[in-house]
Amino acid sequence: MTGRRIRAAVVTAVLAAGLAGCGIRSTEVPTDFGPAPSRVPCLMSGSSIASQSGSEVPVQVFLVCAAQLVTVDRAVRVHEGKATTDRVRIAQALLDELAASPSEGEKQAGFATDVRGGITVSGPARGEPEEAVRLSRPPQDLSAFALAQIVCTLADSAASAEDQTVIMGGPGGDPLRRYTCAPEVRSRPGSAEPPSETVR
Template identity: 75%
Template sequence: MNGRRTRAAVATALLAAALTGCGIRSTEVPTDFGPAPSRVPCVMSGPGIAAQSDSEVSAQVFLVCAAQLVTVDRTVRVPEKGASDRARIAQALLDELAAPPSEPEKDAGFATDVRGGTTVSGPAEGDPKDALRFSTPPQELSAFALAQIVCTLADSAAASKDHTVVLGGPADDSLRRYACTTEVRSRPGTVAPPAEAVNSGK
């Protein structure tokens, strides 16, 4: 009996030594899945804003990065024709938001949820003079897209004096005055821009 116990103990010791020599630890799960993913910096490196022409202006637009809104510098081409200066600026910024991020922006983790094809016009009859009418009603936009648009326009010459923006859909759509807050910029997917109804006078 003692001989059997001795042989079993020796076999166990040899097995443990073999496992250790192979680098295997029976109590751990292998976790070698390659290098750890790099953290999204939301900061771009490279040249700044390019030289501008008479129809181009430097501006900041809000893109999505790490589930937040972060500004990036852009050179924006303003249309020569439009219903009003405010509408022209808003259209230029909207088109810029809808453009795919550049390679440096993609590398830094930036994205946009704004889709192209939406046009902007000035106030309809009876609207406040600072109203902007979208071909797509703002309430039909995604949460991220609406936050991007509101925060970008509120920080531009298209905004009202109090840095809010009055937006609506086509002429029969109701108007709302939107604001961009710190909470919206930090959680655009879950916190909607504060909005209040605006009387269009109709």
């Protein structure tokens, strides 16, 4: 055996012993352990509802996570008001909740919201359907994600019409439209607009 072959044999033996000592089995076949775990699980480790008082109501709101709409449990305080209906108070509480910054746990799970604060809700004008709500900002001026969040959250609440649609418009004479939270809106809120039709 030449000197070169002797050195090669020694190196091979040392490497084999090192791998065995580390508990690593050498292999010539690539091993597939599947895709890496997602860094955006869209799952909360526990309930996101804070300690509730007697005046708080458990609700679900739709937040954005991994470019989809996902429900999150919240607790809202519905303020009393003589000049507003229950539907208007509920809708306002839900919009305020959507505009609130996600909790630290929600942020870590990948949740975000595109709804901005300052939007107020009022009831229908005379002659309009009683299920209607009017926003202080025209719905068509909202971002695609914000409109989808609002429509799906209201449709899944007591603020919706009997068929779980949302009759909504902007201020003044802005036309009322009936919105639907369709499955494609939940899965692709950035590109699929909530189906709607003008309410006459």
